[in-house]
Amino acid sequence: MSVELDSVDLRILDLLQRDASLSIAEVAERVGLSSSPAWRRIERLKRIGVITKQVTLLDYEKLGLGFEVFASVKLQLPTRDNLEKFEVAVAGWPEVVECATVTGAVDYMLRVVARDMHAYDDFLRDKMLALGLVSDVQSRIVMRVPKRTTAAPLDIMPESES
Template sequence: MSEELDAVDAKILDLLQRDASLSIAEIAERVGLSSSPAWRRIERLKKAGVILRQVTLLDQDKLGLTFEVFATVKLQLPSRENLDRFETAIAEWPEVVECATVTGAVDYMLRVLTRDMHAYDDFLRDKMLALGLVSDVQSRIVMRVPKRTTSAPLELISTHLSG
């Protein structure tokens, strides 16, 4: 971003992270601005790429997606071509809700959501292992989630924010 975030920007971002359905008028009132300047700030943050998109979070349990797994994946040969092929494939698999390239003995960490253990087994056999690229998958079944947030920790950047 060409210009630094200030304290008002941080407040706006915090509000939007907590509830993206807030109206411009509600946001403006909470940060002490009128609607037009608040709208301009939000548009600037969007254009700068700070705000990527606004989404609705769903309750995965109420949707029947109660089986959650963190899986580490090691490719047989982590060449550029195989990494690209694997990443292209996982982009198409709805079960994979997050994927990160990681350091260490494995190549990827995946967060996978399915209905149950049988659906996860089908996913492993019919999709991941069927690619012919994977040499090892270690699955960690999630028992309980004491914390989950989609919010960036804005307080970690607020030490240099003025206002």
């Protein structure tokens, strides 16, 4: 379900998703509003759930977490109970920075970061496979990341009917 957003809302969202450290005054100036209306719009966007979080993105490489893997995970038996158990476990694994249920031959796609291949192997053995729920994991080691963004593609949204 999409929400009604006007061009000012979209400009605010574009600014904030690219740099959440901007002050209300800076956002207001860039979108042509005074601070109070800009603040009210941002608060509305939070209240209706369009803005869900404001975070700081870190450089994994500089933190010594340069080993990244996309793991395709198939459960032995993808029952509702097993899916829920797996998802609860994933939520507690800091190595998993993204998890999605997918269609096709596997049940989940995980993005996993670790120090190195040995740390990833430990994660597989000591956490994922130790659950006793997984029948297969196909690991794809990331060699290079030509594009990574957290920004929603606001310019491809359908036009609002006004």
